[in-house]
Amino acid sequence: MLVNGNPRSAALARRKSATHRRFAGADWVPRVFDSLEEISEWPVIVKPDLGQGGVGVTLVHGLREARDAMQKMQDPVLVEYLPGAEITVDCFTDRKRKLVWIGPRTRERVRAGITMRSRLLDATPDIEAIAREINDALELRGPWFFQLKADGNGRWKLLEMSCRVAGTMVAQRARGINLPLMAVQDFLERDLIALENPHVKLVERNIATRAELDFEYDTVFVDLDDTLILNGFAVPQTMAFLYQSIAAGKKIVLLTRHRFDVAKTLASARIDSGIFERIVVVRDDESKADYVTPTSIFIDNHFPERLNVAKKRAIPVLDVDMVEFLIR
Structure with a gap:
């Protein structure tokens, strides 16, 4: 059995266009353009429908740039440009579909799409409302996450969501919230309580290099x-x-x-x-x-x-x- 293995939720999360359609009308979904002719204000973002880690995301300032960017990627998506801060929100849903944890964190230093420096934030009412709307609409279980970026007015808009463990969910473990272990406990039919350490505010990650000695010694x-x-x-x-x-x-x-x-x-x-x-x-x-x-x-x-x-x-x-x- 796969944690968060619901095929409909996984398929929806895999494509940004499917995610946008599912939550169309919500004020936290960015504007999506069906064609270049719909765009009246530049810049906009061109990004692959099937993608992750910011790979292929391109900021374009006019029609020529947009056409060039779209020709270079498969299944491009046109969305409004969001100039504000970006955060990831780590979540956990138990077997009863109860949202047990909502943990926002910043993306202050990113390498190859993976956050290396995160500041752990409190879940504000607007972030919590988005998490609950996603949780209520989809069949989720275990760890999942979504990413938000602020528009020009400081309002959070959805970048993407995924029903899997995020690369930097380890930041929550530093906070006392071990989301993968919680998934195991949930599958053992145990009710969960998220016991947070509120004094952990910043997590730095780095590449650890390990070596192996090809030498037997006692x-x-x-x-x-x-x-x-x-x-x-x-x-x-x-x-x-x-x-x-x-x-x-x-x-x-x-x-x-x-x-x-x-x-x-x-x-x-x-x-x-x-x-x-x-x-x-x-x-x-x-x-x-x-x-x-x-x-x-x-x-x-x-x-x-x-x-x-x-x-x-x-x-x-x-x-x-x-x-x-x-x-x-």
């Missing part, structure tokens, strides 16, 4: 100064990787040239020495490579130390900035 050797502890505080990404490694059954060995009492330094940084299989303090005339085993990886902020271990042991050596690529 031990992580890690340096102390400026690798595990920096300016008296534990380095978060190093600690996260060490705990991840412990959960994966790896041994952790602290390998350091620290000149002070290691136990006291760890304690002052709130690091439990119990996470280490052993602690090795190396003298200035010794090489760290002599302590490193062949089935291990080595983490150290100091390049000469990494170079020496890499040459002598031929194992992966990582600077602190490389560690974050291995955190799952």
Whole structure:
């Protein structure tokens, strides 16, 4: 079974022209032109009937531009130009067709049609009214969303709607509203309450890059100064990787040239020495490579130390900035 798998609702949401026809007459539907001859005021928008993420949307300022744009796309739609702010409204409808959640958010920074920066807004009466009209008119269940843009007078007009999870619905999860999980709970016949955290107002997204080590190891050797502890505080990404490694059954060995009492330094940084299989303090005339085993990886902020271990042991050596690529 598909969440929001109603074929009529899905077909209507897929085409902007079908959405416009279904809600024709509502004051929140933008003006749609059947032909270029109907247009008396420019600019207008030309966009594909079957499209998403703003792909192909073109602002045109006259007949020639409009004809050129329409010839370049399949099934073009002509709609009024909306110069104002744009928002997405994330919604959730339960199995009883009750609208459980209405969550507007801004689209302040967009990449490839996906919102990377969202400010979480309260649902105003006009936004809530649009959500309820859509919900009452269509058979919806689970997460769905619609997008609005303000016209020249600041009134919200519909851009499109879709009965699926939006790319940035994760913003609602940061707010405490886990819409995909709510869908699972709804299909388990459980009644839902949306418990919002009102203190989350802004969500930033970025591309996280992950790497995989093509190397079997059983031990992580890690340096102390400026690798595990920096300016008296534990380095978060190093600690996260060490705990991840412990959960994966790896041994952790602290390998350091620290000149002070290691136990006291760890304690002052709130690091439990119990996470280490052993602690090795190396003298200035010794090489760290002599302590490193062949089935291990080595983490150290100091390049000469990494170079020496890499040459002598031929194992992966990582600077602190490389560690974050291995955190799952």
